[in-house]
Amino acid sequence: MSFEKCQAVVLRTVEWSETSLIVTLFTDSFGKIGAIAKGAKRLKSPFESALDLLSRSSVVFMMKSGDSLDLLLEAKLQRRFRGVQAGLLPLYCGYYAGELVNALTENHQPIPGMLDSLSRTLEQLESGSNPAETILNFELDTIRRLGHLPSWQWCVACGEAIENDRPTIAFSTAGGGVVCPQCVPMHRQILRIQGRTLQILAEYSDGEQMVREPMGLGTLTPPNVRTEIRTVMESILQYHADRRLRMLDYLEDLKR
Numbered sequence: 001m002s003f004e005k006c007q008a009v010v011l012r013t014v015e016w017s018e019t020s021l022i023v024t025l026f027t028d029s030f031g032k033i034g035a036i037a038k039g040a041k042r043l044k045s046p047f048e049s050a051l052d053l054l055s056r057s058s059v060v061f062m063m064k065s066g067d068s069l070d071l072l073l074e075a076k077l078q079r080r081f082r083g084v085q086a087g088l089l090p091l092y093c094g095y096y097a098g099e100l101v102n103a104l105t106e107n108h109q110p111i112p113g114m115l116d117s118l119s120r121t122l123e124q125l126e127s128g129s130n131p132a133e134t135i136l137n138f139e140l141d142t143i144r145r146l147g148h149l150p151s152w153q154w155c156v157a158c159g160e161a162i163e164n165d166r167p168t169i170a171f172s173t174a175g176g177g178v179v180c181p182q183c184v185p186m187h188r189q190i191l192r193i194q195g196r197t198l199q200i201l202a203e204y205s206d207g208e209q210m211v212r213e214p215m216g217l218g219t220l221t222p223p224n225v226r227t228e229i230r231t232v233m234e235s236i237l238q239y240h241a242d243r244r245l246r247m248l249d250y251l252e253d254l255k256r
């Protein structure tokens with residue numbers, strides 16, 4: 001057992017007893033952790049508001065071995081998520097970002113840069129950024145960090161370059177990317193997507209996009225392309241999370 005100190009964002013809290021919570025945190029140094037926060041539900045909680053959903057806090061915890069929950073000893077609030085000030089959609093997008101990180105990561109497996117990527121996304125949502133663009137950036141950034149970024153340009157089966165001037169292009173979620181016409185018969189579940197959709201996904205997959213000027217997703221992009229982008233992303237995330245993420249039901253407006 002050892003005492004660990006790190007930065008964290010609160011992904012989830014559930015009641016554990018009359019006075020205590022089980023918290024799921026994403027930390028910079030230890031990846032995701034599940035910890036018991038004793039006394040967190042008391043009126044005078046030692047954690048105050050540092051365990052509110054999506055708060056960024058600096059925490060001290062005692063790491064337990066095996067599958068046991070860690071023990072949270074201290075949490076000091078650094079930044080609260082105020083997505084609701086920007087509206088309901090940014091608020092839901094924030095909850096979704098937290099759910100996404102929780103669903104795709106394992107306990108005690110650090111992912112360099114992931115905590116800052118999540119914090120930056122929450123700040124962008126609060127400050128009125130385009131939610132569709134912010135979420136797409138975050139989703140692609142997350143799957144890239146986890147090594148799940150699909151191949152948007154080369155056939156996953158034979159490596160052939162895919163010309164995106166065809167009316168539609170085949171995409172295999174399980175296969176991990178686009179599939180050329182010759183290789184399509186080898187794949188069972190195929191999505192048919194437009195070249196423009198692929199082009200946008202490829203552009204946003206470039207890590208530099210996070211810091212570049214917004215490309216106007218949501219105003220310049222036709223609704224059918226926006227809908228397709230969501231269909232492809234939902235399919236990829238459902239595949240890697242092994243389930244459909246709950247908050248997606250609240251994000252239908254990203255398609256419009």
Ligand SMILES: [Zn+2]
Nearest residue numbers: 155158180183
């Ligand atoms: Zn091929």
